[in-house]
Amino acid sequence: xxxxxxxxxxxxxxxxxxxxxxxxxxxxxxxxxxxxxxxxxxxxxxxxxxxxxxxxxxxxxxxxxxxxxxxxxxxxxxxxxxxxxxxxxxxxxxxxxxxxxxxxxxxxxxxxxxxxxxxxxxxxxxxxxxxxxxxxxxxxxxxxxxxxxxxxxxxxxxxxxxxxxxxxxxxxxxxxxxxxxxxxxxxxxxxxxxxxxxxxxxxxxxxxxxxxxxxxxxxxxxxxxxxxxxxxxxxxxxxxxxxxxxxxxxxxxxxxxxxxxxxxxxxxxxxxxxxxxxxxxxxxxxxxxxxxxxxxxxxxxxxx
Amino acid sequence: xxxxxxxxxxxxxxxxxxxxxxxxxxxxxxxxxxxxxxxxxxxxxxxxxxxxxxxxxxxxxxxxxxxxxxxxxxxxxxxxxxxxxxxxxxxxxxxxxxxxxxxxxxxxxxxxxxxxxxxxxxxxxxxxxxxxxxxxxxxxxxxxxxxxxxxxxxxxxxxxxxxxxxxxxxxxxxxxxxxxxxxxxxxxxxxxxxxxxxxxxxxxxxxxxxxxxxxxxxxxxxxxxxxxxxxxxxxxxxxxxxxxxxxxxxxxxxxxxxxxxxxxxxxxxxxxxxxxxxxxxxxxxxxxxxxxxxxxxx
Amino acid sequence: xxxxxxxxxxxxxxxxxxxxxxxxxxxxxxxxxxxxxxxxxxxxxxxxxxxxxxxxxxxxxxxxxxxxxxxxxxxxxxxxxxxxxxxxxxxxxxxxxxxxxxxxxxxxxxxxxxxxxxxxxxxxxxxxxxxxxxxxxxxxxxxxxxxxxxxxxxxxxxxxxxxxxxxxxxxxxxxxxxxxxxxxxxxxxxxxxxxxxxxxxxxxxxxxxxxxxxxxxxxxxxxxxxxxxxxxxxxxxxxxxxxxxxxxxxxxxxxxxxxxxxxxxxxxxxxxxxxxxxxxxxxxxxxxxxxxxxxxxxxxxxxxxxxxxxxxxxxxxxxxxxxxxxxxxxxx
Numbered sequence: 001x002x003x004x005x006x007x008x009x010x011x012x013x014x015x016x017x018x019x020x021x022x023x024x025x026x027x028x029x030x031x032x033x034x035x036x037x038x039x040x041x042x043x044x045x046x047x048x049x050x051x052x053x054x055x056x057x058x059x060x061x062x063x064x065x066x067x068x069x070x071x072x073x074x075x076x077x078x079x080x081x082x083x084x085x086x087x088x089x090x091x092x093x094x095x096x097x098x099x100x101x102x103x104x105x106x107x108x109x110x111x112x113x114x115x116x117x118x119x120x121x122x123x124x125x126x127x128x129x130x131x132x133x134x135x136x137x138x139x140x141x142x143x144x145x146x147x148x149x150x151x152x153x154x155x156x157x158x159x160x161x162x163x164x165x166x167x168x169x170x171x172x173x174x175x176x177x178x179x180x181x182x183x184x185x186x187x188x189x190x191x192x193x194x195x196x197x198x199x200x201x202x203x204x205x206x207x208x209x210x211x212x213x214x215x216x217x218x219x220x221x222x223x224x225x226x227x228x229x230x231x232x233x234x235x236x237x238x239x240x241x242x243x244x245x246x247x248x249x250x251x252x253x254x255x256x257x258x259x260x261x262x263x264x265x266x267x268x269x270x271x272x273x274x275x276x277x278x279x280x281x282x283x284x285x286x287x288x289x290x291x292x293x294x295x296x297x298x299x300x301x302x303x304x
Numbered sequence: 305x306x307x308x309x310x311x312x313x314x315x316x317x318x319x320x321x322x323x324x325x326x327x328x329x330x331x332x333x334x335x336x337x338x339x340x341x342x343x344x345x346x347x348x349x350x351x352x353x354x355x356x357x358x359x360x361x362x363x364x365x366x367x368x369x370x371x372x373x374x375x376x377x378x379x380x381x382x383x384x385x386x387x388x389x390x391x392x393x394x395x396x397x398x399x400x401x402x403x404x405x406x407x408x409x410x411x412x413x414x415x416x417x418x419x420x421x422x423x424x425x426x427x428x429x430x431x432x433x434x435x436x437x438x439x440x441x442x443x444x445x446x447x448x449x450x451x452x453x454x455x456x457x458x459x460x461x462x463x464x465x466x467x468x469x470x471x472x473x474x475x476x477x478x479x480x481x482x483x484x485x486x487x488x489x490x491x492x493x494x495x496x497x498x499x500x501x502x503x504x505x506x507x508x509x510x511x512x513x514x515x516x517x518x519x520x521x522x523x524x525x526x527x528x529x530x531x532x533x534x535x536x537x538x539x540x541x542x543x544x545x546x547x548x549x550x551x552x553x554x555x556x557x558x559x560x561x562x563x564x565x566x567x568x569x570x571x572x573x574x575x576x577x578x579x580x581x582x583x584x585x586x587x588x589x590x591x592x593x594x595x596x597x598x599x600x601x602x
Numbered sequence: 603x604x605x606x607x608x609x610x611x612x613x614x615x616x617x618x619x620x621x622x623x624x625x626x627x628x629x630x631x632x633x634x635x636x637x638x639x640x641x642x643x644x645x646x647x648x649x650x651x652x653x654x655x656x657x658x659x660x661x662x663x664x665x666x667x668x669x670x671x672x673x674x675x676x677x678x679x680x681x682x683x684x685x686x687x688x689x690x691x692x693x694x695x696x697x698x699x700x701x702x703x704x705x706x707x708x709x710x711x712x713x714x715x716x717x718x719x720x721x722x723x724x725x726x727x728x729x730x731x732x733x734x735x736x737x738x739x740x741x742x743x744x745x746x747x748x749x750x751x752x753x754x755x756x757x758x759x760x761x762x763x764x765x766x767x768x769x770x771x772x773x774x775x776x777x778x779x780x781x782x783x784x785x786x787x788x789x790x791x792x793x794x795x796x797x798x799x800x801x802x803x804x805x806x807x808x809x810x811x812x813x814x815x816x817x818x819x820x821x822x823x824x825x826x827x828x829x830x831x832x833x834x835x836x837x838x839x840x841x842x843x844x845x846x847x848x849x850x851x852x853x854x855x856x857x858x859x860x861x862x863x864x865x866x867x868x869x870x871x872x873x874x875x876x877x878x879x880x881x882x883x884x885x886x887x888x889x890x891x892x893x894x895x896x897x898x899x900x901x902x903x904x905x906x907x908x909x910x911x912x913x914x915x916x917x918x919x920x921x922x923x924x925x926x927x928x929x930x931x932x933x934x
Contacts, residue, residue, distance in 0.1 A: 140583035145575030210693030280447035
């Protein structure tokens with residue numbers, strides 16, 4: 001297991017490096033950051049000053065390498081807007097986004113697993129059709145629309161939840177629910193199809209032939225096998241949720257990394273943007289790695 | 305013929321009629337999606353004829369008129385007007401054009417990129433495959449909304465920019481599916497036969513392999529169109545999609561947010577249109593998938 | 603004193619819903635089994651022998667429906683048992699092992715976990731006791747290094763080893779009847795022979811009755827007390843093993859035996875005889891003898907009505923309109 005983990009870790013680092021390089025190139029290909037920093041009313045001279053001040057006159061690869069070097073030393077540069085080290089700003093905001101993500105994931109799994117299992121257990125019945133309808137509807141719903149609908153329902157029509165901010169747990173209910181509902185449809189489908197496949201397997205027939213209780217067959221013998229692809233998908237979905245947090249945090253004014261991202265983009269705060277891209281992709285990479293390791297633990301066949 | 309083994313009937317089937325019922329139900333949702341999609345596409349194409357107002361025309365004297373099912377509505381504006389007095393129905397109809405155009409164009413571009421990458425990786429294998437797989441994984445790790453927002457912010461928002469940004473970011477599923485299918489087919493006999501006949505790699509790919517993966521690619525194409533539409537709506541919602549005054553359903557929802565307390569229909573109606581369009585496309589895509597591979601578990 | 607039968611089956615039928623209509627996979631099967639007796643059910647693929655066993659266990663797939671006049675096991679009316687009661691019988695008084703050992707064990711758990719679980723489901727024993735019993739059985743079925751094996755995962759074991767473990771699993775609670783559905787078909791010939799010997803030993807040691815399903819007549823001769831031949835869902839002949847081989851009645855049975863190459867008797871380089879034709883479709887209403895299209899002795903009466911069971915001697919029944927004398931004369 002150790003060698004497997006090490007191998008995956010090194011390829012993960014390589015991946016993160018490449019992703020950050022990719023984003024560097026894409027952003028520079030899009031336009032001239034110096035011009036953006038100078039603002040709409042800035043002149044060419046302003047842009048030049050920006051360029052010199054922030055080292056934007058260096059060739060791209062030099063800027064990138066310089067950035068990688070400082071990142072490896074834990075220095076993400078200074079925010080152009082806040083005039084503080086990016087790492088300080090990021091730390092607090094990331095924490096809030098992670099909290100949002102985790103509670104959303106709990107909501108998503110709490111919804112998807114039971115629904116998927118029920119749909120598989122009673123395949124072809126009304127329960128199954130209902131669950132699949134929920135998945136189809138959830139997949140088509142734009143997250144920002146759902147967010148606003150919830151807001152209309154729970155803050156305007158029946159004012160029981162706050163619309164913005166991130167102080168109390170109440171502030172997290174709607175954002176988590178929305179984000180969770182975003183990740184749920186894919187998880188529902190995978191749980192359902194995975195369980196259906198497993199329930200048809202020979203080893204489940206053996207368990208039944210040996211007189212094992214139905215509930216035990218379902219929740220221990222079958223689920224353990226069916227959950228493996230769900231673990232991988234959950235990790236990937238968590239990564240997408242982090243990206244989706246950009247929208248949700250904007251709607252609910254939750255002061256997390258997602259809101260920071262959209263604000264920084266509008267302010268052309270490049271160091272912050274680069275740091276955020278790196279962080280989000282690193283989180284995705286680490287999560288998928290963790291998922292693989294969990295799977296290796298769940299499925300003994302993968303350890304070889 | 306008529307002989308049976310437990311294995312052949314082991315697939316759980318539910319009650320007696322449920323197999324036939326399920327098949328027709330699946331068809332029902334496919335038909336529903338098709339009808340809905342056709343209606344929206346038709347509405348978009350016929351927008352100039354169906355809209356009784358110019359979607360860009362502001363009429364500040366007639367701001368915030370509610371839709372016909374609420375008090376205070378006016379027959380001239382079936383679905384009401386927004387905060388600048390623009391007719392909502394007209395903006396919805398023309399917004400359909402924006403969504404469909406962007407969705408379709410972005411899908412085509414991402415298909416071109418993704419399928420090419422997938423073909424190369426699947427057909428040649430070796431280091432080409434390793435490199436392209438790495439690229440795909442990197443793309444999956446990339447927080448695409450962030451990158452898309454940043455690029456649009458820097459390059460300036462326009463229809464073209466949005467299409468290009470989306471198209472260059474959402475090709476991953478095309479690539480993955482193409483790669484997997486080509487790998488499967490690469491060892492097939494008809495491919496070996498073709499190469500023995502002296503066909504070049506390109507000819508083999510185009511004449512033998514592509515037709516065989518066409519079906520699954522069509523399914524992906526519909527689902528990616530829906531994805532592109534939602535992606536554009538999200539970008540416009542955040543203010544970095546198609547530029548005003550172009551009517552985009554996403555931005556209409558964002559503009560409606562300010563009116564959430566008393567005129568929330570400005571939020572619900574454009575959002576509902578997005579939902580219906582994406583739902584329709586997804587239903588069509590799912591239905592196509594069932595037709596293409598009928599024994600899949602969905 | 604005649605021992606009461608352990609298992610009594612009368613009029614067992616299994617019907618499967620298909621898109622083209624009901625498929626009559628098992629039709630009016632009846633037999634009985636004494637304690638410690640071994641019955642071999644023989645027939646070609648698709649004749650319904652596996653479904654018969656599954657029907658006894660109550661493990662039929664969802665689209666299949668079971669009907670029977672009588673289904674009594676060890677004094678229990680199986681037809682009247684609710685699912686919960688059936689579950690308590692399975693793995694306990696009535697066990698089954700299947701054909702594919704490679705996929706029959708759960709890959710996510712150790713074999714020890716799975717085997718001990720069977721005992722803990724049906725008996726209130728401590729983990730230590732279950733473990734001891736498992737080790738004892740491992741030893742009994744000839745698994746080397748049993749302690750190590752307990753902690754291993756199925757994918758680390760060979761097919762023959764897995765099948766031995768499945769046999770041990772089936773025996774954990776000392777069942778009175780073991781159903782074995784072609785347990786050796788997927789294995790090496792040498793492993794086959796070993797397992798067959800093992801099963802024969804176990805059944806006498808445990809005083810267990812066995813229903814052994816196979817298509818291999820060679821295995822039948824080695825292990826059976828009684829033999830039942832199935833064709834197209836029907837039991838067309840049932841007799842003691844000696845009578846089946848020595849005095850086959852039904853033309854199909856005779857055909858099967860004729861297909862067996864006999865060292866010394868079958869001419870070398872000659873063609874092996876085979877039965878021409880194919881199994882008829884079992885969808886829709888069935889009348890008359892299902893073998894008539896392939897039978898050299900078919901008559902008009904064979905298509906008209908269901909063939910009743912006739913007796914050719916003590917404990918020897920067959921379904922054919924011809925008399926024993928006629929069938930004996932025809933036998934090669």
